[in-house]
Amino acid sequence: MSTARVPRGSTLLGRDLAIDLGTATTQVHVQGRGVVLDEPTLVAVDTATGRLVAAGATAHEMLGRTPERVLTMRPLSDGVITDAEVTEQLLRHFVERVRPTRLVRPRTVVCVPSGVTAVERRALEDAAMRCGARRVLVVEEAMAAAIGAGLPVDSAAASMVVDLGGGTTDVAVISLGGVVNARSLRVGGDEVDEAVAQGVREAYDLLLGERSAEQIKHQVGAVWPLATERTTRVRGRDLASGLPRTIELGSEEVRRMIEPVTAQVVEAVRAVLDVCPPELSGDLLDTGVTLTGGGSLLRGWTERLRHELGVPVRLAEDPQHAVIRGAGICVDDMKALRQVLTRQPAFQG
Structure with a gap:
């Protein structure tokens, strides 16, 4: 697991969290400790009682092998919550495994797809609050991926990131610490x-x-x-x-x-480039496109996009952890990265 220095003023009891609750995998970063959990977003539930039988890697081992009364399922589809109760059980299970104590409620950064609706976003925020967060802050997955990939998001020169996840593909052009143009495709x-x-x-x-x-x-x-x-x-x-x-x-x-699936991703990237301001389009001829997410490990993505778009394309280092790494950087230095975070308004801490 990666490690990091605990920022001045933080305590071991009050370590904040970053959570990337993805369709395929859930990853958790703890302030000062790095990524401490990376497991499938999968649960096994007793259909008679609604009780959680297993979660994460244990549930994945049970996939296709459970008795009739035990249902193995993903509580998220296309990057959004489809079963709020089961999602909360899964999230609580993971958070309790990594939290050092229940005495102090941590601030929690959660990642959301760029195209998420207000209702879908609120469902994730509420689940995090019920699992013990005292304050929930949100970062778009594309921005988190860009930060985690080491892109100069504060620079005036444009950067472009394509995050290929299990349930969604997020494409964004970033400049001066903000998303200039983005598109989220519920394909992954x-x-x-x-x-x-x-x-x-x-x-x-x-x-x-x-x-x-x-x-x-x-x-x-x-x-x-x-x-x-x-x-x-x-x-x-x-x-x-x-x-x-x-x-x-x-x-x-x-x-x-x-091919029908990959063609949709290519068209989404092209659509974002087509509406990019001319000045930023010129930047992208130099800076190119950075690929993140577990889906980017599918062979040939750099060659395919380079051929289709005519711009440089590179694969980020450790691409499947770029989003949680970027969210973790936000947790470790919230003051410096305040402009990329938005706070859940109903609770203050």
């Missing part, structure tokens, strides 16, 4: 997995589980032709016979399956 890694599962079902009459589709994406998935073809063996249930069957898939075939 989950839609890629669904496209793989659907493509295999249509081509081979083979039914795949969620975990199998995700493994195919990691093993042979790509959004740009690879120099060397990759292949993988896939096991699923034959839709005609109901029996297990194994097939072989190649990276080129998988690329065609996921």
Whole structure:
């Protein structure tokens, strides 16, 4: 885990938190300690009692293997809360694991997609308050990603970040500490997995589980032709016979399956560039585009966007932790980064 110096004036009892409650993973940064939790946003719930059976990595191990009365589910979809009660249980479970004490309620920075509605944002803020926060501050995921990627967000020169998450893709042009133009697309890694599962079902009459589709994406998935073809063996249930069957898939075939999803991301990035002011567009020819988020690790994104947009494209260091790293920097130095944070108005601390 990363570590950081506790800022002057803070105490061990009052360490503040940053939370990136994502569709696919939840990450938590504790002031002075760095990222202390990184687990799947997944719960296993007893359907008879509503009790939380497992959460995070433990629930992920149970995926597809639970008895009838235990439901494994994601309480978020496309970056927003779909089940408030279960989300609160999940968040409380994670926060209690990392909080050093219950005596002092911490300030909490939460990350939200750029296109979130006021109702969706308030649902996340309320969940954080009920889990023990004394004050909730919000940072847009694109801004947090830019800070976490080390971009000069305070500079007059424009920076562009594309954050490819599990449920959303956030695209933003940033200058002088603010977002000049942004777009949030409710498409991410989950839609890629669904496209793989659907493509295999249509081509081979083979039914795949969620975990199998995700493994195919990691093993042979790509959004740009690879120099060397990759292949993988896939096991699923034959839709005609109901029996297990194994097939072989190649990276080129998988690329065609996921093309409708990747094309949406490319168009979202192009749309943000199209409305960018001319002065800032000129900056981007030099500064280029920075990719963050776990979805950016899918092979070929830098080559695809460089070809489509004609600007430099780079992958951030440790891209899957860029958002929580940026939110953590905000927590560790709230005074310096006050302009990128907004406060939940109903509670003051």
